[in-house]
Amino acid sequence: MTQQALFIIFGGTGDLAYRKLYPSLFRLYEKGYLKDNFAVIGTARRPWTDDHYHEVVMNAVADDGHESDRTNSELARKFASHFYYQSHNVNDTEHYVALRNLADKLDEKYDLQGNRIYYLAMAPWFFGTIAAHLKSEKLITDHGYNRLIIEKPFGRDLKTAKELNDDISAAFSEDQIYRIDHYLGKEAIQSIAALRFGNQIVSSLWNKEHIDNIQITLAESLGVEERAGYYETAGALRDMVQNHILQIISLLTMEKPSKYTASELRDRKVEALQNIKVYSKEEALQNFVRGQYGEDADHTQSDYRHEEGTDEQSQIETFVSGKLETENKTLAGVPIYVRTGKRLARKSTQINVVFKNVDTNIFDSTDADSNLLDQNVLTLYIEPDQGYRLDLNVKDGGQTYGIMPIHLDYHKTAAEKAKIPEAYEKLIHDALDGNRTNFAHWHEVAQAWRIVDVIREAWDSEKADFPNYVSGSMGPQASQDLLKRDHRNWIFDATN
Numbered sequence: 006m007t008q009q010a011l012f013i014i015f016g017g018t019g020d021l022a023y024r025k026l027y028p029s030l031f032r033l034y035e036k037g038y039l040k041d042n043f044a045v046i047g048t049a050r051r052p053w054t055d056d057h058y059h060e061v062v063m064n065a066v067a068d069d070g071h072e073s074d075r076t077n078s079e080l081a082r083k084f085a086s087h088f089y090y091q092s093h094n095v096n097d098t099e100h101y102v103a104l105r106n107l108a109d110k111l112d113e114k115y116d117l118q119g120n121r122i123y124y125l126a127m128a129p130w131f132f133g134t135i136a137a138h139l140k141s142e143k144l145i146t147d148h149g150y151n152r153l154i155i156e157k158p159f160g161r162d163l164k165t166a167k168e169l170n171d172d173i174s175a176a177f178s179e180d181q182i183y184r185i186d187h188y189l190g191k192e193a194i195q196s197i198a199a200l201r202f203g204n205q206i207v208s209s210l211w212n213k214e215h216i217d218n219i220q221i222t223l224a225e226s227l228g229v230e231e232r233a234g235y236y237e238t239a240g241a242l243r244d245m246v247q248n249h250i251l252q253i254i255s256l257l258t259m260e261k262p263s264k265y266t267a268s269e270l271r272d273r274k275v276e277a278l279q280n281i282k283v284y285s286k287e288e289a290l291q292n293f294v295r296g297q298y299g300e301d302a303d304h305t306q307s308d309y310r311h312e313e314g315t316d317e318q319s320q321i322e323t324f325v326s327g328k329l330e331t332e333n334k335t336l337a338g339v340p341i342y343v344r345t346g347k348r349l350a351r352k353s354t355q356i357n358v359v360f361k362n363v364d365t366n367i368f369d370s371t372d373a374d375s376n377l378l379d380q381n382v383l384t385l386y387i388e389p390d391q392g393y394r395l396d397l398n399v400k401d402g403g404q405t406y407g408i409m410p411i412h413l414d415y416h417k418t419a420a421e422k423a424k425i426p427e428a429y430e431k432l433i434h435d436a437l438d439g440n441r442t443n444f445a446h447w448h449e450v451a452q453a454w455r456i457v458d459v460i461r462e463a464w465d466s467e468k469a470d471f472p473n474y475v476s477g478s479m480g481p482q483a484s485q486d487l488l489k490r491d492h493r494n495w496i497f498d499a500t501n
C-alpha cells in the first residue's frame with residue numbers, strides 16, 4: 006500500500022544514512038510503497054544545500070545499485086527531489102523551530118496527513134535531547150502518526166539503557182518506539198518461526214526430549230576495520246551478544262505464539278528471554294570465554310592491539326563464546342552454545358540444532374569407540390549463505406548393513422537472494438506500516454542487558470590474557486574446551 010509520511014533523519018550526512026537508509030527508501034519508492042506523498046528532511050551540522058543533498062542521495066542510490074545506472078535515472082532524480090536538507094545542531098533549541106516550520110510546510114506540500122517518522126541515525130547520547138526537543142518544540146503532530154526509529158547500541162548496560170529509555174519515553178510511548186536490530190529484518194531470521202511452527206516434523210521434535218544442544222555462530226572474517234573508535238567502547242559482548250544473539254535465542258526458544266502477530270510474538274519473545282538463566286559472576290566466568298585476535302599464522306595481518314585507533318593494552322574482546330540455558334518447560338536443560346568473533350576462519354552466521362543420539366544403535370557402527378551413530382543436525386544458514394541442511398544416517402550401499410551419514414541441503418540461489426528485500430528496507434517498510442513485529446521491545450532489551458551485564462562485570466574484574474587466538478582460526482582454545490568438557494564439539498568449523 007502506498008504510504009504518506011515525512012521522514013526526519015537525524016544524522017542525514019552519516020554513514021548509516023548513506024549506505025542503508027537512502028538506498029532502502031529508494032527501493033521502497035521503486036516498488037511503489039512510496040510515491041508522490043512522501044518527503045525526507047535530512048539534518049546534521051554540515052551546511053549542505055538541497056542541491057548538494059540531492060546529489061548525495063543519488064550517489065547513495067547509485068552506489069547501492071545493481072540493475073541500472075541509477076545516478077542518471079529519471080526515477081532517482083525524481084526520488085531525490087523529495088529530499089530537503091536542514092542544517093541543524095541537535096543541542097540547539099532554535100534549530101528545532103526551523104525544522105518544525107520546514108516539516109509543516111512539507112506536510113502541506115506533499116499532503117502527508119501529519120504522519121512523521123523520526124529516524125535517529127546518530128550516536129545514542131543524542132537520543133534523549135532529540136526526543137525531548139521534538140516534544141517541547143512541537144514537531145510531534147497531534148494528527149497522523151509519530152514514530153521514532155532508533156539504532157543500536159541501546160545503552161551500555163541496564164542502567165544506561167534504562168536512563169535512555171526513560172528519556173525517550175518522556176516524549177514517545179512504547180508503541181511509537183521502533184528499536185532497530187537489523188538481524189530481525191533478515192529473511193533467514195524471520196524464517197525461524199516458519200520452520201519451527203510450520204512443520205510438524207520440526208515442531209514435534211523441538212523440545213528437550215529430542216534436542217541435545219543448540220549452537221549459534223556469528224563469525225566474521227574481517228577485523229575491526231575502521232570501527233576501532235566505537236569497538237573500543239563496546240566489544241563483541243555488547244556489539245553482538247546483547248542484541249543479535251539474544252534476539253536469535255528468543256526466536257529459537259520461545260513457546261508457540263497462538264497467532265503470528267506483533268503482540269503475540271513479542272510476548273513470547275519477552276518470556277523466552279526472561280527464561281534465560283541469569284548467571285552469577287562465578288557461573289559467568291565458568292560458562293563464558295572471551296578472546297582477542299592476534300596476528301594470522303603468516304604474520305601478514307596485524308593483531309587487534311596494533312590496528313589503527315585501538316589501545317595497545319586493550320582489554321576489549323573481539324570474540325565471545327559461551328553456554329546459556331533456558332528454564333522454559335520445553336527446552337529446559339538444553340545447552341545453547343553461542344559464539345561470535347572477528348577475524349575468524351570464515352564469515353558465516355549459522356544455527357546448528359543438534360539432536361540426541363538414537364536410544365540404541367542396532368547397526369554395526371562405523372565408530373568403534375562409541376558405537377554411536379552420528380547425531381542428526383538441522384542447520385539454518387543465515388548469511389552469507391541462506392538455506393538449510395539436515396544431516397541423516399542412511400544405509401551405505403554396501404553388501405553388509407553399514408550406515409553412513411548424508412545431508413539434505415537447500416541453498417537459495419544468487420537470483421533468489423537478490424529478490425529478498427534487504428533488512429533495512431524491510432524494517433523501514435514495517436515502520437511505515439506500523440508493524441512492530443520485527444523491532445525489539447523495551448522488556449527484551451532490558452532482559453538482554455540483565456543477562457549480559459553479569460558477564461561484563463565478571464570479566465571487568467579480571468585482566469584478560471590477550472591476544473589469545475590466531476587470526477583465521479575459530480577463536481581461542483578455551484572456546485573448544487567449553488564444549489569438550491560437555492563431551493561436545495562445535496558443528497561449524499571452517500578450519501577443516
Ligand SMILES: NC(=O)c1ccc[n+]([C@@H]2O[C@H](COP(=O)([O-])OP(=O)(O)OC[C@H]3O[C@@H](n4cnc5c(N)ncnc54)[C@H](OP(=O)(O)O)[C@@H]3O)[C@@H](O)[C@H]2O)c1
Pocket residue numbers: 015016017018019020021022024048049050051093094095096125126127128129156157158
Ligand atoms: N553505520 C552503520 O552501518 C551502523 C550500523 C548499525 C548501527 N549504527 C548506529 O547508527 C548511528 C549512526 O551511525 P553512523 O555510522 O551513521 O555514524 P556517523 O557516520 O558518525 O554519523 C553521525 C551523524 O551524526 C551527525 N551529528 C553528529 N553530531 C551532531 C550534532 N551535534 N548535531 C547534529 N548532527 C550531528 C553527523 O553529521 P555532522 O557531522 O554533519 O553534524 C552525522 O550525520 C550510531 O548510533 C551507530 O551506532 C550504524
